[in-house]
Amino acid sequence: MTWYYLIGSQPTGPVEETEIDRLFGDGTITLGTRVWRQGLQSWKTLAEAFNRPAINCFRCKRLCSPDLSVRYGSLSLCEDCKEVFFQQIREGLSPETTGVYGGFWIRAGAYMIDQIALFLVRLPFELALRAYVFWQMFGSASATTPQPFWQSRGVLIAYGLYFIFVLLLHLGYSVFFVGRYGATPGKMALKLQIVRSDFSKVSYPRALGRYFAEGLSGLLLYIGYIMAGFDSEKRALHDYICDTRVIKRLSKIKP
Secondary structure (H helix, E strand, O other): OOEEHHHHHHHHEEEEHHHHHHHHHHHOOOOOOOEEEEEOOEEHHHHHHHOOOOOEEEOOOOOOOOOEEEOOOOOOOOOHHHHHHHHHHOOOOOOOOOOOOOHHHHHHHHHHHHHHHHHHHHHHHHHHHHHHHHHHHHEEEEEOOOOOOOOOHHHHHHHHHHHHHHHHHHHHHHHHHHHHHHOOHHHHHHHEEEEEEOOOOOOOHHHHHHHHHHHHHOOOHHHHHHHHHOOOOOOHHHHHHHHEEEEOOOOOOOO
């Protein structure tokens, strides 16, 4: 009996059943590889076609042999994923929380906490700017004929410097905390963490990209943020763009 098998989307074959066993033995094909022979109505996984026991790895979702997998509670992990998974456990990610994503409202709460924190940092600089603008407008003219602020070069420079300061403050706040701790202070307060789709740590470059992608989420009435309320993994638009997830976390966040 001859068989065909898929490598990517490319059918390969025909080969004898003994060749299928050899290919499986040397790792060319796996339990999840799609195979077909004459008489079958559709392509099936090798595990289905040959009635071989198989389980889904919790982390990579691939089929693997029960004899070569390990279990952690109700979770099964293949040989390739177990080391990374247990390293994440040692770093503080709990298996009870890795599949629980932070929803729209809790993320909105974390966002508000971050905005309050940033406002408090900006406040003294903003008050100083307003005082400077007031002095420029009324300092050299009577109160009834104030100088328009756009006619003051000093005021325009002050506003420009303040704008740059606010931009760098928000960027640095997000990139530093997400890149180092995996969460902003607002998310830490509500026990949330930002991770990759495989639950690995977010790098500084990805944190930077995520910051700018958040700007896209805020366009068109914040539709990009609202998406998180309807997605099965609670992903906003910037999570889709940067391959990130926001998960709930029970343990203390470590650097």
